[in-house]
Amino acid sequence: MNPTTHSHPHTEQHLRSSAVISDIVIGMSDGLTVPFALAAGLSGAVANSSLVVTAGIAEIVAGSIAMGLGGYLAGRTETDHYESERRREISEVDTMPEREKQEVRDVFASMGLSPALQTAVADELVKDKNQWVDFMMKYELGLDEPDPKRATKSALTIGLSYVVGGLVPLSPYFILTDPSEALAYSCGVTLLCLFIFGYFKSKVTGQPPVSGAFKVLFIGALAAAAAFGVARFISN
Template identity: 25%
Template sequence: MSKEQKAIRSSGWKTDFLIGFPEGLLLLFFTTYLSHGLPVTVQQFYTINTCIWLAVSVLVMLTAYQANRGDTQHDESTLSPEERRKLERLNISEPIIENIAAEMQKDAALWEETLRTEHVEERHFNKSTAIRSGLLTGIFFLTGGILPLIPYLRNEQFPTAASTSVLTCGIAITIFSFLKSRMTSQPAIPVILRNLAYTGAVWLGAYVMLTIFK
């Protein structure tokens, strides 16, 4: 990065856990439940879901790294000379450009006030921290993703394994929600119910798609 702008970045393993674990859990829950009833062989089922599990984990790592890295183009709180020249080339009048610059400054001031009110810490970009965050997010994604897959690895009777996978995901998302409520100082019951509703929506989506493609 050419400048050391501050931005909201991962605050540690807790942030990475809260992002990576549920993404892995729900994605593999969806793909395993959807594919278990399709006309695929056992080996094809394992290959498809293992490839999804590993490939998406890499994407999650890269995304987490990029999120920590930030985007210097949008870190500026004022209208940069380059942006001003772009607006001028579009034949936008000077009063409108000045109005845009003023609105950007007001938004920046409001954002700073919001951060102070919510006690949110902004940090300078640190490459090693960003890499660590990316790796941890990927590891938590892999950990969450293996849980719905384990029942199918243990039992090749996929209808039975699917029921076990649903139960496993329900328990896992409940435990995760409780941990999340403690980490974020939120009431546990609303967080648990909300995440169970998300899990139910994922199951319903997979069930409907399976019914269509079966």
């Protein structure tokens, strides 16, 4: 057998968080926590679950729109910033080509290329203006071209994730008329979902999954307990 032949090539597998996963995390974490805290707070002040359901749905609608709008504006800001910097870089290439060419050589110098190779590669690169500008955007400014549909995708992903997360703590109130009884089931279901969500969120972001799960669980429980206590205090 040829010693250089590998029958089982090694394949590296890395778990990478993407923009979509990041948006899901943002929407789901707030969706699970905020409506849960609201439902818990109202359960300490009202006598019927229908009021909790009405207020909870209203909050989910408003929250998903607000969160989605925030995601859209963030995506548009990223795109606008990239386009603005690209226009500035094009202008500098047109008006100060020698200085920009030197900046290309400086980038290659930081990579460890010899002076002769720096000049040769830079001379070849600057023959194509678009490639030249793309190179400067990425390696001088550290900017990658954003997805032109990023803002819309982000808005929809965050908004829908918020709705899905928000319906979890409200689900028992759709079935049970006694808010105190519904709250007990809501706590069990929501805290379980918070733990599972925190586990996978931490796993995706490279954090210790168990400690991350308990951290998310603790934050959600603390918010709900605070809301319940305030509402009970006011109602009394």
